[in-house]
Amino acid sequence: MRWIMVLLALWTARAAQRLSLTLGKGKGSSLPGMVALKIYPGILRWFAGxxxxxxxxxxxxxxxxxxxxxxxxxxxxxxxxxxxxxxxxxxITGVTTAFIRSANLxxxxxxxxxxxxxxxxxxxxxxxxxxxxxxxxxxxxxxxxxxxxxxxxxxxxxxxxxxxxxxxxxxxxxxxxxxxxxxxxxxxxxxxxxxxxxxxxxxxxxxxxxxxxxxxxxxxxxxxxxxxxxxxxxxxxxxxxxxxxxxxxxxxxxxxxxxxxxxxxxxxxxxxxxxxxxxxxxxxxxxxxxxxxxxxxxxxxxxxxxLVSYAPAVGRMDRFDYQGKPVLLNLVKNPTGFNQALAALLNQDTLQDVLVAINDNAADGRDISWLWDVDFEVLEENQPRFNNFICTGKRAAEMAVRLKYAGVPAEKISIHNNTERAIDAAVSGGGKMTFLLATYTALWPVEAILAKKAKRVEGDAESMPSVS
Amino acid sequence: MLKVCHLYPDLLNLYGDRGNVLAFTRRCSWRHIPVQVYQANLGDKIDFENFDFLFIGGGSDREQTLLAADLSRQVDSLKRAIEDGLVVLAICGGYQLLGQYYQMPDGRKIPGLGILDLHTHSGSKRLIGNVAVEIELAGKKIKVTGFENHGGKTFLNGVAPLGQVLSGNGNNGTDHQEGARYKNAFCSYLHGPLLPKNPALTDHMISLALERKGMDSTIVPLDDSFEEEANGKMLERLGVRR
Missing domain, CATH: 3.40.1190.10 (Mur-like, catalytic domain)
Incomplete structure (x- = not known):
């Protein structure tokens, strides 16, 4: 009986995945698991054993x-x-999906x-x-x-x-x-x-x-x-x-x-x-x-x-090339990670343009007050190496407020609600280097647009901190 | 010179509330009003009457208990200062602490500092989300926004609310009141933090502090376009007219 339930759950989940891929809905990393668990909650235990x-x-x-x-x-x-x-x-859905994908028929x-x-x-x-x-x-x-x-x-x-x-x-x-x-x-x-x-x-x-x-x-x-x-x-x-x-x-x-x-x-x-x-x-x-x-x-x-040849996961610290200019993309999702990203910015001795994309969807955390626990104050004394800060995402204006109160001069801060225009401004700015920092749900859209404009540099993507 | 007391910054550092102190001091500095921040820690003896602005934030339960014990040693000084018109901002846990008591689910009452006539009951469900509140400052109505995240439900007895809830829960999710106001003490559940993106409230508090000190309390306007955009976007999202 248990085996029949497993097969029923597995096959339905696979069918659901195929359907969602055909319809072009998402990457399907949670749907199969969700479907399988609905049909037979014991399926995860079955696989894990x-x-x-x-x-x-x-x-x-x-x-x-x-x-x-x-x-x-x-x-x-x-x-x-x-x-x-x-x-x-x-x-739990993502973990279950991983097993479903690896299992045989x-x-x-x-x-x-x-x-x-x-x-x-x-x-x-x-x-x-x-x-x-x-x-x-x-x-x-x-x-x-x-x-x-x-x-x-x-x-x-x-x-x-x-x-x-x-x-x-x-x-x-x-x-x-x-x-x-x-x-x-x-x-x-x-x-x-x-x-x-x-x-x-x-x-x-x-x-x-x-x-x-x-x-x-x-x-x-x-x-x-x-x-x-x-x-x-x-x-x-x-x-x-x-x-x-x-x-x-x-x-x-x-x-x-x-x-x-x-x-x-x-x-x-x-x-x-x-x-x-x-x-x-x-x-x-x-x-x-x-x-x-x-x-x-x-x-x-x-x-x-x-680990000598460890290649970091996509999106965590990607390096791109925009007309010869290095562009780095990194996920920021909490104060500790953001502080590490700022440390990487301050490690660079060249003039930089910085884009910050802040969303407050459920996966990002709906409360963005954590931005005030990030030590942006370090930027005040290091202003000369920053050309512009471009704020985008659903909470772009809040990010601009944060930078302003950290002591970044208002004329170096701008708000672009359109993601593509924000990226254009960041990569074509007057700096010799561009950093793009994005919260979880802002990362993929930024990456997708950037990949169309700039060339991904393979194998040399490690110079930004990985935070997750 | 305006003297700011940031109470236990090491302990009460949840949800970026230190941004409130930043907003107060930056907006003074931008107007060339001299300002100095004193960070008070556990065990320090604080002469509250000597300060011009006091900020009390929120902490997790364990930290809250520690600071309550420390503050109750000097509650008389704090009470005198508040009666004398000290400008205070107390957020979340700091707000609850100024009240009479906090009632636990088992009925046990943890005494507060008893300075303000209000009390808090622990609720079954945390009240979490974006909030818009209408506040009246010197006869002018303004709309402030922030983010609430509290398990306790607060009820006011002898004090006025800070404002009326336009969207969100506020003090308890039932009476549409948010925060409390007594003389120059402002209490609120709003994180965000509250002061940076609600500059009219910040400026009002600066002006009250200058007035109490006998200094010129006129406030030069600043360019608040980022703040207004941040605030306006949230009001729009909550379906509240600007």
Whole structure:
């Protein structure tokens, strides 16, 4: 009976997908899953039980997509068959769709590992059905607060969901107190990865730190050093909760051109990790992926080597060429990510035009007040290197207000409600370089228009921070 | 010199509310009114009467409890200052805190500072979304916009509302009132933040602060075209006439 329901759900979902593709409606990353779950809610459990060696769920605010893709790449290059959900399709429907696409006509999967990126808010429902063998948690930052309520609620939901699992192994970021508390809160065993604060790490965004207080007892947290935001070497003087000793300890980090490298100590071994990307946040993702793979008995050198050629996901940090001028496109979706993007802008010594596209659809977060938690104030003293700021998207005017109060002169700010005209103004501006920063639902339209006007530069797309 | 007190910026930093302090100070600076911000932290002794503008934002529940304990030590000074006409902006959690109590779902009452005659009940469903409110300032009606996100429902007893809800929920979703006003203390649930895109309200508060200080309270007009566009777009979207 169960099998008949699975087949009915699977075949209907496939038909729905074909229909939606024929009608040209969307990329179809959630529809098949939605249809299948309606017909047979148990289908996700049926699929998840089939991965031969294990199912991994990656969650957290920033770095989910990148960590997940990096992990899949490592496992794949070690000779295993991997199933991944496609970028951003990280709700229960997207996860189910990933399985539907990989299954054969009889609902059977051929995979060693299922590696799933899962949204924090969707985590409890997905975890309850998937029963993951391993859960990786990257970090918790405020993100789309109106969707989830306050950050505390989100973290509490994830902790509760973990508590309901049995025998699941955790891979946790030791540097984030909100993440590191999960071992105690869930009663599950954890392996920690962490990054020793050093000279290459930044202090941008100290104003919007999420965890000033011990998540266990509420006393003030003391920090010896920060990497960024609330990630660092913390200790609570109230209850003694402190940064756990990382099993995978990264140190001696440095940026050389477009390569970010560091060393990792694990047990008695020491190995180098080198990724073709800028910034400490990307290194965190790589460290999470490598650490998780090692817990699957992948050799450390093999794991590290697999990331030397890591190609970032489309849209996260794309490089284009407009009549010889470099144009960079990046997603911005929360204060921490936006601060990192601003740091990349300030890294450039040439005159720049900057387009900011802000939407407030459900997927972006309907409350745009997070823009006021971004440290745009750094732009005030660096004005000479900016030619123009072009604001577009549904909340273009609010973005203009934000820049004005950050101290950017009003004559350098303009509002273009028409996306195409905004992009034209940005790429043909007087600067030697153009940056386009867009929220989630603004990213695809901007990318589509830009791709018609400018040439995509392949293989050299890493110089912007990836934030998701 | 106008002295601004930003209360616990380290704690009450939800939803970009620090933008309110930015708006107040920038609009002073643009008019060459000298202004200075003092960031008060937990444990600091604050002489509220010495300030010209006080901002209290909102935090998550845990942070809210901590600051309530710290503030209640100096509630007398704060009360005297408010009675004396100190210009205050209290948003969301800060607003609730100035009231009599916050009632939990189990009926337990967490006492507030008891400065304003209002109280809050924890609601079953959070009130979330864009809001438009009509406010009367010095006899002139203006329309302000913002974003609300609160679990508590506030009811006013002896104080006036800040304004009437044109779209959205406001204090409790039932009586069409938003915020509270007592002397020069302005309370609201609106994030966004409130002051940057509602410059008429900001300027009114600057003018009140100058007046209390005995300084020239005339306000030179500024170019507010971005602010007006941001505000107007939202009013349009909410179906409210500008």
């Amino acid at each position: 089939q991965s031969r060696l294990g199912t991994v769920m990656v969650t957290g605010t920033n770095g989910k997509t990148t960590t997940n893709n990096m992990l899949a790449q490592i496992i794949n290059s070690s000779g295993y068959k991997v199933l991944v959900n496609s970028e951003g399709a990280n709700l 009889w609902g059977k999967l051929d995979c060693d590992y299922a590696v799933l990126e899962v949204d924090e808010a969707a985590f409890p429902t997905v975890a309850a059905r998937v029963h993951p063998d391993t859960v990786v948690v990257t970090n918790f930052f405020r993100d789309q607060l109106d969707r989830y309520g306050e950050l505390d609620t989100t973290v509490g939901m994830v902790a509760q969901a973990l508590n309901n699992l049995n025998g699941t192994k955790l891979v946790l970021n030791a540097d984030d107190p909100l993440v590191a508390q999960l071992e105690q809160k869930s009663g599950l065993k954890a392996q920690y990865y962490g990054l020793d604060p050093g000279s290459e790490t930044t202090h941008v965004g100290a104003e919007t730190r999420e965890a000033k207080f011990c998540p266990l007892c509420g006393a003030l947290l003391n920090y010896k050093a920060y990497n960024y935001s609330q990630l660092g070497d913390f200790k609570c003087h109230g209850c003694g909760f402190e940064r756990p000793q990382p099993h995978f300890r990264a140190h001696s980090m440095r940026q050389t051109g477009d390569l970010f490298q560091g060393e990792i100590d694990w047990q008695t071994r020491n190995f180098g990790l080198k990724i073709p990307a800028r910034g400490v946040y990307n290194f965190y993702n790589a460290l999470a992926a490598v650490s998780t793979a090692i817990t699957f008995n992948v050799d450390p050198d093999t794991a590290a080597h697999a």
